[in-house]
Amino acid sequence: MRTPFLAGNWKMNLDRRTALDLVGALREHLGGRTEVEVAVFPPFVYLDEIARALAGSPIKVGAQNCCDEAEGAFTGEISISQLADVGASLVVLGHSERRHIYGETDELVNRKVQRALAAGLEVILCVGETLAEREAGRTEEVVRTQLHGGLAGITAVDMARVTIAYEPVWAIGTGVVASPAQAGEVHSYVRGLLAGLFTAEAADSVRIQYGGSVKPSNVKELMAVGDVDGALVGGASLKPDDFLPIIDFAR
Ligand code: 13P
Numbered sequence: 001m002r003t004p005f006l007a008g009n010w011k012m013n014l015d016r017r018t019a020l021d022l023v024g025a026l027r028e029h030l031g032g033r034t035e036v037e038v039a040v041f042p043p044f045v046y047l048d049e050i051a052r053a054l055a056g057s058p059i060k061v062g063a064q065n066c067c068d069e070a071e072g073a074f075t076g077e078i079s080i081s082q083l084a085d086v087g088a089s090l091v092v093l094g095h096s097e098r099r100h101i102y103g104e105t106d107e108l109v110n111r112k113v114q115r116a117l118a119a120g121l122e123v124i125l126c127v128g129e130t131l132a133e134r135e136a137g138r139t140e141e142v143v144r145t146q147l148h149g150g151l152a153g154i155t156a157v158d159m160a161r162v163t164i165a166y167e168p169v170w171a172i173g174t175g176v177v178a179s180p181a182q183a184g185e186v187h188s189y190v191r192g193l194l195a196g197l198f199t200a201e202a203a204d205s206v207r208i209q210y211g212g213s214v215k216p217s218n219v220k221e222l223m224a225v226g227d228v229d230g231a232l233v234g235g236a237s238l239k240p241d242d243f244l245p246i247i248d249f250a251r
Contacts, residue, residue, distance in 0.1 A: 001068075002207050002229045003034075003035070003036065003037050003231060004035075004036045004037065004207075004223065004230050004249075004250070005036070005037045005038075005039070005163060005207050005209060005229060005230030005239075005248050006036055006037070006038050006039075006230055006231050006233065006243075006246055006249075007038070007039040007040070007041065007062075007092075007209065007230065007231070007232050007233065007237075008038075008039070008040045008041060008233050008237025008238070008243055009041045009064060009092060009095070009232055009233065009234050009237065010040065010041055010042050010043065010064075010234075010237060010238060011043075011083065011097070011234055012043060013043075013238055014042070014043070014046075014065050015080060016046060016049065016137070018044050019042055019049075019050060020049070020050070020053055021054050021057070022040075022238070022239070022240060022243075023040060023050055023054055024030045024053065025111065025240040025244070026038065026040070026240070026243065026244070026247075027053070027054060027059060027060055029139065029240070029247070030058065030059060032058065032059065033058070033063040034058060034217055035249055035250075036177050036250075037058070037230075038058070038059045038060070038063055039059065039061065039062050039063045039090060040054075040059065040060075040062070041061075041064050041075050041092055042061070042062065042236070042250070043064070043093060044063060044064075044078055044239070045230065047061060047063060047083065047088055048086040048087065049086065049089025051088065052087065053085055055087070056093065059089075059128065060089050060090060060122075060164050061087055061088055061089065062088050062090035062091055062092060062122075062124070063078070063083045063087065063088045063090075063091045063092070063099060064091075064092050064095070065078075065091070065092070065095075066078060066079065066080050066083055066091050066093070066116060067080070067112075067114055067115075067116070068108055068112045068115060069112035069115075070115070073138075074115075077108050080115050080116050080121060081119060081243055083121070084119060084120070084121060084248065088121070088143040089121060089122060090121055090122035090123065091112075091116050091121055091122075091123055091124070092123075092124045092126065092165075092232075093109050093113055093116065093123055093124070093125055093126070094106075094113075094125050094126045094127065094146065094150050095126045095149070095167070096126060096127065096128055096167055096169045096172060097172075100130075100169070105149075106145065106146055106148075106149025106150055106240055107149065108150055109125070109146075109149065109150045110150050110151070110152050110153070113125060113151065113154065113162075114149055114153060114154070117154065117158045117161060117162070121161070122161040122162070122163070123161065123162050123163070123233065124162075124163045124164075124165050124209065125147075125150045125151065125162060125164055125165060126164075126165045126166075126167050126211070126232070127142075127143050127146040127147050127150070127164065127165070127190070128142075128143065128146075128165075128167040128168045128169050128172075128211075128212070129143060129168055129170075130142075130169040130170060133168065133172035133206040133223075134168065134170065135218070139157075139168075139186065140186075140189055143166070143186060143189065143190060143193075144193055145218070147164070147190060147193050147194075147197075148159070148193070148197070151181040151197060153222045155198075156199050158200040159194070159198055159202045159205075160202075160205065161204055162206060163206065163207045163208070163209060163230070164190055164194070164207070164208045164209070165208075165209040165210070165211050165232040166183065166186050166187055166190060166208060166209070166211070166228065167210075167211035167212050167232060168182075168186075168209055168212050170212075171211075171212025171213050171241040172211065172212045172213070173232065173234060173235060174212075174213060176211040176212075176213060177212060177215070177218050177222075178212060178222075179212065180221050180222055180224065180225045180228075182228065183210045183222055183225055183228055184225040184228065187208045187210070187225065187227035187228055188227045190227075191203050191204075191206070191208060191227055192212065194206055200222065200238060207229035207230055208227055208229050208230075209228075209229065209230040209231055209232045210222050210228050210230075210231055210232070211231060211233065211234070213230035213235075214231040214232075214233045214236060214246065215246075216242055216245035216246055218248045219231060219245075219249040220249050220250075223249050223250070231246065233246060
């Protein structure tokens with residue numbers, strides 16, 4: 001039984017006040033509910049304060065990126081141990097904005113995944129094709145390469161702390177959401193790849209989130225797809241009016 005996992009990737013949005021108000025509303029709304037898992041991914045500078053604001057609640061706090069090195073002369077970077085130190089328990093890696101705007105390769109993403117898991121954190125590994133890749137019939141090839149590359153050297157035991165997010169690049173921030181059928185096809189393909197890489201049992205317990213223009217109006221039909229186990233939400237995670245109904249998709 002996979003617990004639905006709804007996560008808010010704030011990207012480079014919100015300020016201190018709106019961020020605290022948002023997590024205050026989330027905390028009050030969610031109470032002690034455990035039938036869904038909820039996480040927020042604030043910008044680095046607010047992680048410490050947001051983690052403290054959520055201490056004792058079931059809502060997890062994560063980072064949007066980390067350095068692939070442990071420590072040292074890496075100006076502008078943040079290490080995994082620093083993230084853990086301020087209360088982050090998970091990290092999003094391989095997001096398409098990191099891949100496409102900042103040139104992150106599968107090898108770099110993999111070094112970050114390994115470092116995060118070795119430090120005891122959880123990982124959300126993002127994969128997904130561009131519109132051009134989809135139109136060229138390359139969706140499965142792209143997703144397979146990103147998944148194999150990102151998870152190289154990871155064990156089946158480690159996979160208990162990994163979530164995969166399928167985020168088609170053409171659906172991110174565009175308002176164009178993948179149809180339940182499109183999401184379902186790629187999600188079941190990903191689960192099959194995981195079974196090949198690890199074990200059927202490990203693949204069966206990994207949660208696969210969908211990301212890309214998830215809204216209160218489309219979350220229910222996406223979550224109704226068998227292999228869709230959650231959502232990684234950008235724009236609609238920034239306001240309680242949008243994110244709370246997403247968390248409540250089953251109500
Ligand atoms: P949007 O929900 O704004 O499309 O962003 C999705 C995303 O990239 C989450 O990581």
